[in-house]
Amino acid sequence: xxxxxxxxxxxxxxxxxxxxxxxxxxxxxxxxxxxxxxxxxxxxxxxxxxxxxxxxxxxxxxxxxxxxxxxxxxxxxxxxxxxxxxxxxxxxxxxxxxxxxxxxxxxxxxxxxxxxxxxxxxxxxxxxxxxxxxxxxxxxxxxxxxxxxxxxxxxxxxxxxxxxxxxxxxxxxxxxxxxxxxxxxxxxxxxxxxxxxxxxxxxxxxxxxxxxxxxxxxxxxxxxxxxxxxxxxxxxxxxxxxxxxxxxxxxxxxxxxxxxxxxxxxxxxxxxxxxxxxxxxxxxxxxxxxxxxxxxxxxxxxxxxxxxxxxxxxxxxxxxxxxxxxxxxxxxxxxxxxxxxxxxxxxxxxxxxxxxxxxxxxxxxxxxxxxxxxxxxxxxxxxxxxxxxxxxxxxxxxxxxxxxxxxxxxxxxxxxxxxxxxxxxxxxxxxxxxxxxxxxxxxxxxxxxxxxx
Amino acid sequence: xxxxxxxxxxxxxxxxxxxxxxxxxxxxxxxxxxxxxxxxxxxxxxxxxxxxxxxxxxxxxxxxxxxxxxxxxxxxxxxxxxxxxxxxxxxxxxxxxxxxxxxxxxxxxxxxxxxxxxxxxxxxxxxxxxxxxxxxxxxxxxxxxxxxxxxxxxxxxxxxxxxxxxxxxxxxxxxxxxxxxxxxxxxxxxxxxxxxxxxxxxxxxxxxxxxxxxxxxxxxxxxxxxxxxxxxxxxxxxxxxxxxxxxxxxxxxxxxxxxxxxxxxxxxxxxxxxx
Numbered sequence: 098x099x100x101x102x103x104x105x106x107x108x109x110x111x112x113x114x115x116x117x118x119x120x121x122x123x124x125x126x127x128x129x130x131x132x133x134x135x136x137x138x139x140x141x142x143x144x145x146x147x148x149x150x151x152x153x154x155x156x157x158x159x160x161x162x163x164x165x166x167x168x169x170x171x172x173x174x175x176x177x178x179x180x181x182x183x184x185x186x187x188x189x190x191x192x193x194x195x196x197x198x199x200x201x202x203x204x205x206x207x208x209x210x211x212x213x214x215x216x217x218x219x220x221x222x223x224x225x226x227x228x229x230x231x232x233x234x235x236x237x238x239x240x241x242x243x244x245x246x247x248x249x250x251x252x253x254x255x256x257x258x259x260x261x262x263x264x265x266x267x268x269x270x271x272x273x274x275x276x277x278x279x280x281x282x283x284x285x286x287x288x289x290x291x292x293x294x295x296x297x298x299x300x301x302x303x304x305x306x307x308x309x310x311x312x313x314x315x316x317x318x319x320x321x322x323x324x325x326x327x328x329x330x331x332x333x334x335x336x337x338x339x340x341x342x343x344x345x346x347x348x349x350x351x352x353x354x355x356x357x358x359x360x361x362x363x364x365x366x367x368x369x370x371x372x373x374x375x376x377x378x379x380x381x382x383x384x385x386x387x388x389x390x391x392x393x394x395x396x397x398x399x400x401x402x403x404x405x406x407x408x409x410x411x412x413x414x415x416x417x418x419x420x421x422x423x424x425x426x427x428x429x430x431x432x433x434x435x436x437x438x439x440x441x442x443x444x445x446x447x448x449x450x451x452x453x454x455x456x457x458x459x460x461x462x463x464x465x466x467x468x469x470x471x472x473x474x475x476x477x478x479x480x481x482x483x484x485x486x487x488x489x490x491x492x493x494x495x496x497x498x499x500x501x502x503x504x505x506x507x508x509x510x511x512x513x514x515x516x517x518x519x520x521x522x523x524x525x526x527x528x529x530x531x532x533x534x535x536x537x538x539x540x541x542x543x544x545x546x547x548x549x550x
Numbered sequence: 551x552x553x554x555x556x557x558x559x560x561x562x563x564x565x566x567x568x569x570x571x572x573x574x575x576x577x578x579x580x581x582x583x584x585x586x587x588x589x590x591x592x593x594x595x596x597x598x599x600x601x602x603x604x605x606x607x608x609x610x611x612x613x614x615x616x617x618x619x620x621x622x623x624x625x626x627x628x629x630x631x632x633x634x635x636x637x638x639x640x641x642x643x644x645x646x647x648x649x650x651x652x653x654x655x656x657x658x659x660x661x662x663x664x665x666x667x668x669x670x671x672x673x674x675x676x677x678x679x680x681x682x683x684x685x686x687x688x689x690x691x692x693x694x695x696x697x698x699x700x701x702x703x704x705x706x707x708x709x710x711x712x713x714x715x716x717x718x719x720x721x722x723x724x725x726x727x728x729x730x731x732x733x734x735x736x737x738x739x740x741x742x743x744x745x746x747x748x749x750x751x752x753x754x755x756x757x758x759x760x761x762x763x764x765x766x767x768x769x770x771x772x773x774x775x776x777x778x779x780x781x782x783x784x785x786x787x788x789x790x791x792x793x794x795x796x797x798x799x800x801x802x803x804x805x806x807x808x809x810x811x812x813x814x815x816x817x818x819x820x821x822x823x824x825x
Contacts, residue, residue: 274723275723276708276724370790393791406711
């Protein structure tokens with residue numbers, strides 16, 4: 098009775114990568130790990146393991162969550178062969194409502210390093226799949242994960258949390274998409290072999306840019322980079338003519354003076370017949386003269402311009418995150434109602450059985466008289482008693498569900514209802530004994546003239 | 551002679567225009583999404599109105615300025631609707647739908663009561679052909695102007711390093727806007743050319759001369775030359791992007807001026823006040 102969801106784990110905010118990597122599991126290990134965890138942790142009824150580059154978390158279900166979490170922690174330390182002290186400070190523990198809340202926030206990408214990034218949902222689905230495969234996911238985990246998925250979908254649909262660019266390179270790629278329609282017929286030219294420039298080129302390639310030129314002051318660097326990126330190296334002395342065909346130029350040269358300036362760029366533009374050109378200046382000091390931006394069909398963004406685009410997206414996401422939190426809160430409330438209802442299930446079963454038995458024994462008692470009736474009349478009496486029982490049950494259960502789920506301890510309320518209706522009530526329940534005393538009369542437990550069969 | 555179908559069309563145009571504009575300015579993609587079917591509904595109501603008008607007029611319903619305006623607005627709405635739904639050019643809605651709304655609203659206010667009939671002398675198989683070609687050409691130019699306006703707005707934001715924020719909006723790239731502008735101009739030019747040719751042939755058949763230098767004819771020739779120059783500048787000189795968009799708007803201003811002045815000030819046989 099009274100199972101609770103629990104989460105124990107570390108993430109990018111609580112632990113540095115040096116700690117996270119010690120606890121992380123590869124996809125292939127998870128099913129076997131869950132099997133071992135089940136053997137070592139008797140308190141855990143259900144378990145799933147989420148392991149990404151930003152988090153390692155065990156999601157579990159237990160009647161005694163505190164004990165289960167202790168078992169999980171010692172399991173992790175032993176299984177990964179690390180000292181528990183290494184991650185004790187970074188470990189967070191959530192129980193019940195807090196655990197559900199955390200799971201929903203993780204799924205909705207509100208707990209991600211880059212809020213709104215879309216990968217986490219897929220990772221969560223994988224984790225759930227592994228738990229199902231290992232046989233460690235039960236009723237509560239099934240429901241909790243499925244809820245987390247649907248919350249994530251709702252957040253994605255109802256907010257703009259996943260939009261915008263949150264890194265310099267993705268901002269540059271996004272801008273390229275606002276200038277050019279398809280990149281497949283565009284030429285990207287890398288001037289210099291900076292890391293961010295390389296990353297941007299890779300992303301442009303990933304969304305369709307096919308032709309890549311690389312030039313660098315050291316030709317060998319250009320050749321090496323061109324090889325890894327699948328492009329063509331161009332000697333720096335000869336790069337000029339290639340500006341005629343380049344549509345996106347990424348600069349990351351170390352140069353004291355700009356390598357492109359308005360007075361010589363005009364001729365290049367004329368030769369290009371003023372086809373738009375996107376200049377991405379990642380160099381510090383800058384590679385492209387800022388006056389170039391004023392020229393026709395030239396779009397120049399330097400590192401600060403791109404930074405500003407990123408800052409705007411981050412702000413946008415933060416605003417959208419508030420909306421997402423509201424969606425999560427709503428789903429959390431509905432999930433907790435379901436969990437509370439789960440607590441009522443055994444009590445509801447008992448009450449149903451007890452009342453059904455009451456009906457059976459009454460019918461049994463009048464069996465002789467019933468036997469003397471016409472079959473039609475007998476059936477009618479049976480139907481009448483059945484309806485009476487059902488209506489009574491319905492009223493009791495509906496009342497229990499609505500008041501029980503809202504009460505601070507639904508299990509306790511359910512237990513009282515069970516004892517009341519199953520004839521097991523005794524003054525041992527202190528709160529109830531007090532209540533009857535306050536009412537000024539005593540319940541006569543012996544007054545029932547029927548006996549339980 | 552507006553019909554009962556024009557008011558619902560106007561309401562749908564108004565809601566759709568509001569949706570497109572508010573969807574952009576308030577950054578609510580959902581409003582934009584809902585504006586698209588509203589535009590479709592407006593076009594349907596408007597079609598009913600025109601069909602009934604045509605039955606009453608005995609031919610294509612362009613008997614006066616108000617009807618012409620309504621017909622032009624209808625064609626513009628259809629061209630925009632096709633571009634919006636087939637080419638994901640939702641952004642066009644914000645730039646064209648308000649214009650269509652204004653035109654239909656003005657048409658409704660100016661619409662004269664009574665039974666407007668095309669004069670016997672003009673009832674001919676040439677009429678719908680000539681008029682539809684001319685108005686379709688105009689509608690394509692209207693939409694081209696809308697696309698150009700969108701281009702200029704987005705381009706200036708991109709230059710100003712304030713890229714079109716609208717996170718979550720479907721944003722056509724500048725390249726796509728430029729390409730669509732070009733296609734619209736091409737087709738508009740073809741329609742205008744055919745309208746002029748069909749008009750000349752019709753005039754020859756009716757009055758015995760191809761050309762009479764009446765105001766509409768002269769202005770058509772002027773706009774034809776301007777649009778020819780516009781297309782030529784792109785093909786020969788490679789003028790594209792901002793320059794092409796600005797020129798498209800400039801030439802469109804001339805077209806708009808000629809449409810209004812010919813209809814209202816110098817009604818020759820095109821002027822259209824038959825009622």
